[in-house]
Amino acid sequence: MTTRFFGAPVKRNEDRKLLTGQALFVDDVELPDMLHVAFLRSHAAHARIKRIDVSRALQRPGVVAIYTADDYGAYWQPGPLLVPPPPIPGSVFNQRTQVPLAKDKVRHVGEPLAVVVAESRYIAEDALDDIEVDLEPLPAVIDLETALRPGSVLVHDDLGSNVSAHVHQSKGDYRAAAAKAHLVIKRRLAYEHGIASTIETRGVVAHWEARSQHMTIWDTTQAPVFVRNGLAAVLGLGERQVRVIAPFVGGGFGPKIMMFYPEEVALPWISMRLNRPVKWIEDRLEHFFATTHERGQIHDAEIAVTRDGRILGVKDVFLHDGGAYDPYGLTVPINSQCTLLGPYVVPSYDSTFTAVFTNLPIVTPYRGAGRQHGVFVMERLLDLAAHELNIDPAEIRRRNLIPADAFPYKNGIIYQDFSQLEYDSGNYEPVLDQALQVIGYAEFKQEQEKLRAQGRHVGIGIACYVEGTGIGPYEGARVQVQANGKVSVATGIGTQGQGHFTSFAQIVADQLGVDVTDVDIVTGDTDQFYWGAGTFASRGAVVAGNAVNEASRAVRQKALKLASDAFECAEEDLVLADGKISIVGIPEKFLSLGELARRANPMRGAVKPGTEPGLESTQYFGPPSGATANGVHAMIVEVDPDTFDLKILKYVVVHDCGTVINPLILEGQIHGGVAQGIGNAFYEKLVFDDQGQLLNASLADYLLPTALDVPRMELGHTVTPSPLNPMGIKGAGEAGAIPVGPLFAQAIEDALQLKEKSVELLEIPLSPSWIFDLIKASEP
């Protein structure tokens, strides 16, 4: 195969539709006789349901039906456990998954109590106000430590405690390491991740066709195959009777994988019951508490180091806010636990976490998926150690990096994909070197003195991370040459802006000698491709991309075989290029791929036994374990000493995600990740009161970064191909977002010389007012 497109900054195939307003998103689905749905949601975080009276609401003209949990009958059942707990000895996991409509008790603000079906969304929302609800308020479980005290109010009464999970993992002997350490630093650190807040909210359209006994569901999901399988099972239908389509989806970032959201369960059931299509589109207020969050952890962590700053061990005990239900198992806190180790040699590690049920919205992975929390703890501990030991922050990191000859590197603990946490490949020091060089680390340190003398508060930060990507189980792809010579490709993953229509087309185009624009990719339609897991954990390009490559290669072989039979020559004497196969040196003697596709599906004549018709192949790819990417971010900031507002003067990302399919798309992934990281570090905070009410549930109050807040970034890449897949790819989706919190803390501390004031920034998100408060509190 000659590479023409792989690795090139190819412009995206999908852009035209999106740029002209012709792309289909879920809310664009319009069907005859469609009804509209609105959900009555709890205003209380924790309450007993005494009575729900819908009789007055049913009288409103245009209201067709209203359902509560009782109406669901046997259909009412808690959702599935998406990810069972990994096999870690001694682990506790108490499964309490979300319910389709609250029954007996509500456990977080926004939990749905009833569902109204009406001729328009306007009427459905009017009718919500007509429903009479009697809730007996209960004290809300909000604070993680209070939740674990004996006698605490319980989120799930039958459980006897608020423990969702308890996991201990260790390697080496931390106690012995601490005993011989030159320095042990202990701190309490708190890291809170916010909400993904996709610009498109969630939505579902369900269309039951009684005559054909077939259900079509348009869903803003990242995992259409799992939604199809799960819904078919609960609806009592065969999987072939249910088609789930995730069309263009306006951003995912994790929360759109969750299933089943109560709305996903409700809409198909209603459509079957009323035999009409139904639509529900989440509004922004609902999105703030009906879509899953990622939130806080509190870490009591310590690091033991030698006099020259080498890590001897880390101990960490942390609490994880899981919200009211735990359908996603341990994924988020396990990611925190594992990713804390970072790119460093950590000879001993002792980590324990307790995931806690609270009366807050459900926590599931959001871009980074707990990795941020762990990286923050490790990076801050290293900063504190560097300060105590009078070692430069970049230097202490360098001294602890895993050396290039140590890969594959076993970490000795179990990761979220159930396998041993092993870094497949990497070369970390050149990444750090390049970041320091591009940010101008040494030059800045000299310049800083001058700028400080001028009264300017400038600081620099540097943070390292690894990212476990591209985990299994598998994905598949079907590649098919059509009679018109164009190539059709289908895969089971969903797509939410990652550029799959282009990056996968690049892979196909190289294998089959066609143009990228001649390859049409379908993602997220279960009738086009039956099998798959979904788009999560930075795995689309790695896992589905390799399946596309395998299938393309098989089709290429088929085409060459057919042509060699036709020309009665050896396959080695053939050239596949420009959509046709010709004999070497005789370009005028050729067969187009379209013609070969026609010949592969003949009307008459005998096809040899064992031959599959068509220029088509379906292949699957499953990596043995995840591929580990790594990177370094560096930033120079200037802080206003009066307002504590900050300006990012320079931002650098150097990153190694193995072989790159499309550098343009990769840049976009990094830029977007950093922007979300900046939001998390400095702008976005979910503010709950002690009764579990979200006080800033609007985009005017929960601040997403704008074009004025996100700086221009300089990117650098190194390439260490992964040995775990033939293309050497590692995932890149989450890398940009992961190390931004500790980077901000370090750079702001440096800019304001906070160490000299004994002020430490040990919490994320930061904000100008919080830094002001900390500094005021430290003054005598």
Next chain:
Amino acid sequence: MQPDRHEISVSVNGTAYRRSVESRMLLSDFLRHDLLLAGTHVGCEHGVCGACTILLDGAPIRSCLMLAVQANGHELSTIEGLASDSGELRPVQKAMHEHHGLQCGYCTPGILMTMTAFLKQNPSPSEEQVREALSGNLCRCTGYQHIVDAMMAAAQAMRAAAP
């Protein structure tokens, strides 16, 4: 309560429409679900995200913050009318494609409408001015850098093409 209805006449992308609408119908809903011009997207319905931005008599407005009846007698432009009749993309659209200025593409129509109006008034903007103009449109995917690059390039292309 029987909702009151009003006859309205609007022009959208040069086509005249006459419809009867409820007084409370949002302009964004009217465009999307009544006229089936679904290219205008709705992100927040409280005027912050900018996804629903369209042009009203040439000026950018948030169609989620206006009622359909208020558009009576006005000329509206939406994303569907941006490319030429023959399908040729405008410089802002071309530049977004060239510079990978969109990922999921949900915020894109609002950004294109905002920036179309901005570049008409500011043919030679600085990067800072482009960022300021963009700051009323939220994008969660791109980190804005490629959009800014696209808009600087579009401005240049439009200047070069101007007579």
